[in-house]
Amino acid sequence: DFADHGLPDLLRAFAASHPRVRIELRVGRSLELGSALQAGQLDLAISMRHVPTPDETAVVSEPMxxxxxxxxxxxxxxxxxxxxxxxxxxxxxxxxxxxxxxxxxxxxxxxxxxxxxxxxxxxxxxxxxxxxx
Missing domain, CATH: 3.40.190.10 (Periplasmic binding protein-like II)
Known part of the structure; x- marks a missing residue:
């Protein structure tokens, strides 16, 4: 949902502050990304949540x-x-x-x-x- 709109701004800011980091993007559904994160296949996941858990940080807020x-x-x-x-x-x-x-x-x-x-x-x-x- 936010790959077209919210994600480009986040990527731009991250790349400006970490210019030497290679980014490999995987755009998918939140459940799949969460599973990949838990399995150690991803370093970071940006996914949809109603409310972030204690180990998550809200970065984009969009109403339904x-x-x-x-x-x-x-x-x-x-x-x-x-x-x-x-x-x-x-x-x-x-x-x-x-x-x-x-x-x-x-x-x-x-x-x-x-x-x-x-x-x-x-x-x-x-x-x-x-x-x-």
Whole structure:
């Protein structure tokens, strides 16, 4: 979610303060990155969390938003059509919990393992998705 927007500024600042460090980037889902960090395959992971744990530091804060296209009919349906990443995804869980708490009916109109898939479903106007800006 933040590889396109928040990460470039962090990389620029890090490279300016550590000009001789070689950076190897792996962009992926938070659960996968956390597992790789725990296994010693990564030195550092920047991942999504609701709240940082005691050994983590918050570096970027982005609110969750409902995103949809102006082109489609997704917002006119009685049951909210969702485009969601495959489990486990914090946004998926937060969206389903929020809709359940609000008593709103929903259906999963599109599932994907990638953000590109979500973007296509939303841009087509067939679904809404919870993401960062």
């Amino acid at each position: 938003l409902w995103l949809c296209s102006e082109k489609g009919l997704a917002t006119l349906q009685e049951a909210v059509p969702l485009a969601l990443l495959d489990p486990y995804c914090g946004f998926r869980e937060a969206a389903l919990n929020a809709l359940d708490a609000a008593g709103r009916r929903y259906r999963i109109a599109a599932g994907s393992a990638s953000l590109a898939g979500l973007r296509a479903a939303v841009d087509a106007g067939i679904a809404l998705t919870p993401r960062t800006r």
